[in-house]
Amino acid sequence: MMSALATARAIERGERTVRSVVEECLAAIDAGVDLGAWVTVDPAAVRQAADALDRDGAPGPFHGLPWGVKDIVETADLPTECGSALYAGRRTGRDAAVVAALREAGGLVLGKTVTTELAGLAPVATRNPHDPTRTPGGSSSGSAAAVAAGMVPAAIGTQTAGSIVRPAAFCGIAGFKPTKGSIPTAGVSMWAWTLDTIGVLAASVADAAFAAGVLAGRDWTVDENGLADGTAPRLGLLSVPWDDEVADATLAAIHEAAAGLPTTLIDVVAPTAVAGARQAQEVVMAYEGARALAHERRIDGGRLTPTIRRNLDAGAAITVEEYGLAMAAAAEAVTALPELFADVDVVVTASAPGTAPPHERGTGDPVCCRAWTLLGCPAVNVPGLSGPDRLPLGLQVVGPPGDDRRTLAAAAWVESQLSGS
C-alpha cells in the first residue's frame, strides 16, 4: 500500500515527482483491473495534470497527492454516475465541496471509484484485493479496494450506516468517519441528511488522519505515541447488544488484541439509550432515503435494482410518527454519550460482524456502525487483525463527537501496538 503521509512528504521534499507517483498508481490500476475498483480513470488527463503540478509546484499540504473519489461525489472533469443506471454518463460539470477542498490543498483526482447503487446496500461488482471471491464491503467499495490494492494513497468515502468503516475493515486498511458535519456534503448524492458523513480511506490511521484533517480544515495529524501529552489513551472495551450478531471469532480476536495492549482496558457497557441508536438509525436511514431520493423513485422506470427499489419503498412506508420516535431516541442517545465516555477517551468495538463475506452475498452488514453514524461520533477502523480465514478483521475505535483528534490518536496508538506485537 502507499502511505498518503509519506507520499505527500516525498513529493514536498523533491524525492518524488507527482508524475512518478501517478505512474505507480496507474500501473497498479492496470495490474488490478479485475478487482473492478474504478468507474472512470483518464490516464492521459491525469498524466497531464501531474506534469503541470511538477512544473508549477504543487500547493501544500497534499503537494500533488493522488486521490480516488467515490462516484457519488461530483467532479467537474469526470462523470458522476452514483452506481446507478439512472445516472449513466452524467456529467455535472461541478466539483463537490470536498473535491474543491482537495484540489485547493494540492490534491489530484486520479479517478472515480465504484460505489454501490446510490450508496445503498445493493451488491457491487468490485472484488476484495485480499480474496477476489469476497466483497470489499460497501458502499465505498472501490475506494477501499483501491487503497488496499496500492492503487492510490487515499480515497474519499461516505458513510450513512457503515460505508467507510466496514469496507476498511474488510480490506485491512484504515477508514475514518469524522464527527458529523466536519466536511461539507455539497455536491454529494444524498441518502439521509441526518446521517450522510464524508470520510477517508487510507493505508494507516496516521494517513487517514492527515488526509481527512486537511479536507476538514483541521489539524488531525497523529503519531503512534498516544495522546497529545504523550500518554497512552484510556480505552474502554465496549459491550453492545449487537455483539450477539458478531462472530465469536471476531469478538475473541478483538478481546485477545485488547489483552495484549500495554494498558488495562476498562469494561464499558453501552447505556441503554446509546444501544437504542442502532434500531433508530435503521428507521432514520429508511425514512430519509425514500424522501431524499424522491426524484430517483419517481423516474425509476425499472432502472433501480430490485434491492434498492425495495429499500426505498419500505422507507416510504415508514410514517412520520415512527420517524419522530427514532429521532427522539437519537436525541436521548446523544445525551447518554457523556456516560459512555465517562471513564475513557474512546471505546473499542468490532467494525463488522466478521471478515468479508463471499462476493455473491452482498457487501456485508453495517450493524456495528449504525449507532455511531446516527450519533455523529468519530469512528476509525484500525487495521492489523485477521480472522480464522486469514482475512482482515476490523477493530473499531469510537470517540465522542468533536474529539476527532483524540480518537485518531488513540486509534493510531492501538494500531502501532498491534503491528508491533
Place this chain on the structure above:
Amino acid sequence: MMSALATARAIERGERTVRSVVEECLAAIDAGVDLGAWVTVDPAAVRQAADALDRDGAPGPFHGLPWGVKDIVETADLPTECGSALYAGRRTGRDAAVVAALREAGGLVLGKTVTTELAGLAPVATRNPHDPTRTPGGSSSGSAAAVAAGMVPAAIGTQTAGSIVRPAAFCGIAGFKPTKGSIPTAGVSMWAWTLDTIGVLAASVADAAFAAGVLAGRDWTVDENGLADGTAPRLGLLSVPWDDEVADATLAAIHEAAAGLPTTLIDVVAPTAVAGARQAQEVVMAYEGARALAHERRIDGGRLTPTIRRNLDAGAAITVEEYGLAMAAAAEAVTALPELFADVDVVVTASAPGTAPPHERGTGDPVCCRAWTLLGCPAVNVPGLSGPDRLPLGLQVVGPPGDDRRTLAAAAWVESQLSGS
C-alpha cells in the same frame, strides 16, 4: 392574491380547471413582468402540462396547483442558475427532492423564481409589488414577489438567515420556515449545512401550512380557530437584544397589534443563551458558506459579485476554533429553548427591522430571523400589519422545534384576529 388551499379545492371539486388557474397565473406574470420575479417560465410547456392534468385527473392533495420554485432548487425540465453567472444556462436534468415531492402530490412547476446570487445577501433586480422602488427582500425574492403579485398561489423558498420570513414580511404574505430537517435539501444549492431550510411562501398562514405540510409529508393544516382543541394559543411577547436594531414604529405596531388581541400576551425575555444564537448564526453562516461553496470560490474568475466574493472570503478567514465556539453556543441555546417556551406555546417578535428598504439598498437585514434559523425553530411571518409608510410590516410567530402545527395554528389565529379587527 391566489389562495393555495382554495385553488386546490376548486380544482378538486371541478369548479376550476388546472388550465384556467395556469392562465390566470400567466396573465398576472405578463402584467407584472417589470417586477422581475421570474427567471424562467415556459408558457407552452406549462399549458401542455396543465391540459394533461385536466385530462388525466391531477393527483391529490395539490390537484394541479401551480408552484414557483426558487432558482437554487433543481428542476429536471428547466435551468437552475442559482442567480449566479457561474451557472448561467445550467440544466442538471434532475428534480430536487422537494420538487419530486411537489410533483408526486399533483403540483405543477409554473417556473423558476429569482433568487439572490447563490441565495446570499447580494442585491437583486426583483421589485416589491407593493412599491417598485422597494426590495421584495431576499434571498427568496422572486418567490415572495410572485405570490404577493398574485402570479402563483405558492412558492418554494429557502432560509439560511432570514430568506423566507423577511421577504414574506416585506411583501405582505405568509412565509413559513418549518423545523430544520422537515423537507430534504437534496438537489438544492447549499450555503450552510447547519442552517439551510426549505419552506413555503403563500397568501395566508393557512395556505402556507397546507402547502408546506404536503411537501414535508405532515398534516399541518390549520384554521383560524386556534389550537387543535379550539382554545386560543398562549402567546409570549418576546424581548430580544436585537429589538434595538428594529425601528420604533415596527415595535410599536407589533405591540399595538398584540394589545388588540382577545388574549393577554405574556412578556417573555429571551434567555441569554437563546439571544446569543444571533451572533453564533452569523459565524456559522459565514464559516460554512465558504466551505460549502468552495468550488464556486475556486472557479470564480470574476463571475461572483464583489459582495458575495467578500462574504465568502470573510467566511474563509473564520477559524475552526471560532466556528467551534459558535456551534457550542448554538447547542447551549437549544438547551435553553424549554425555558423560552415554558409558559407559552409560541413567541411573537418582529420579522424584520422595518418595512421593505429602498431597492438600491439591498434586500434588507435578516437580524430578526438569524437565531430561529440556527435553532431550527418553526417560524411564520404573519401578514396583516403595515408601517407608517403604508407598506407591509412583519410579525413573526416562533415555536419550539417539532411544534410546527401548533406554531402554524397560533400564527393563523393571530392572522385572523388582525384581519378581523
